[in-house]
Amino acid sequence: MIAAGSWGAAFTRAFITDHRYLAYLGGLKTTALISVFAIILGILIGLVVAVGKVSAKGNRKLWLIGVICNIYTTVIRGTPVMVQLLIIYNLIFTSRNTNEIVVGAVCFGINSGAYVAEIIRAGLESVDRGQMEAGRSLGFSYLQSMRLIIVPQAVKNILPALGNELITLIKETSVAGVIAVTDLTKAAQYVGSVTFDILTPLFIAALTYLVIVLILTRLLKALEGRMSRSDRY
């Protein structure tokens, strides 16, 4: 009883008193903004890089594009996101009036782009060669075959992985605090520093991340189910 009571009191202090839930909400909003813009940017970059990689494979004249795309994915995937975040923040966005949320979104977008590129490339390449050949044999051009035959099938492989990438991204943005962005994690730390109870706000933040991830996982499952109509026997 005492334990439950003190837990309740700790929660009240960490969440209710002085409208502290607003701090979490504000942090959550920042986390959501960074994640959404980052995934959009990541998909745009990833799409371009994936198409660059796939077409460079089939065409020797595009070798330079292939090399550039490979350097990008290798460097981004081979270095920690926290270091990338600090480098981009200090190196590129040195001007005083930069919006940290924009910096965060751009940085995580660039980071995510490398992973998305690999997801899209693998998705395109997972479609059987014979599908392209069948399309071409009917008289479709390369691009028509891509658009009508390859991409619709690749999307089924790409979308679940892309959803997982979004989930990973949301969790990764918790390091955004290092560039003075008040995201959900940072907000929890602030609350902790005010109430001198560091653990409870962090549990609240963790629970919030968990709930978001579970909701997204659910949505993803539903989406996959709808897309696999032609897979049914």
Place this chain on the structure above:
Amino acid sequence: MIVTKSLKKSFNGIEVLKGIDQHIEKGEKVVIVGPSGSGKSTFLRCLNLLEVPTAGEVWFEGVNITSKECDINRLRQKMGMVFQQFNLFPHKTVRQNITMAPVTLGVMSQAEADKRAIELLTRVGLPEKADSYPRQLSGGQKQRVAIARALAMGPDVMLFDEPTSALDPEMVGEVLAIMRELAEEGMTMVVVTHEMSFAREVANRVLFMDDGQVKEENTPEEFFGNPKDARLQDFLSKVL
């Protein structure tokens, strides 16, 4: 209708076709047999440029399709192809598989293509499968749909790349029956197959390919009754 002139193809420096000269006339049924790795599938795939030849020329209806100026997408519309692995589009229904190319490429309206699809499906004995997805079909049914899909573009020649090799034995017959009908209607056909009885009954001319070359070509009677090439005699003794 199709002419190849010293057609050569190499993969990573390994020569798979070593100069093939062939004339395939309109209405002719040419069956190509030979051991695996002999280049027969590669030869067939060179005819519609799914494989780009390393050297030599392919002419189709008086056009050099190996030349840079040729609009290969247009010419492929007149060359139907049936694959060993069917290659139906799994995300489309049977009807959509058949109508997609003629509608998208502006050969027919959707209504015309739908009507044609049912005619073709009736012809291959599957009118009730129009709204099924490929995964709901057996192998033999898939291949019959694939034949209907290729015919929907109204091709002048049909290329068959081992159309029965991926089928269960009891389904081979239904596919061969449709190919026989097609042959009787006068379609020009080039068929790579291991079905010797089909070659014997349907072909005007049988080619034996080995080591990237046509080692022997003859009427089926002579080809099977009186083979001259030693390698062919050996091959026939094993498969017949």
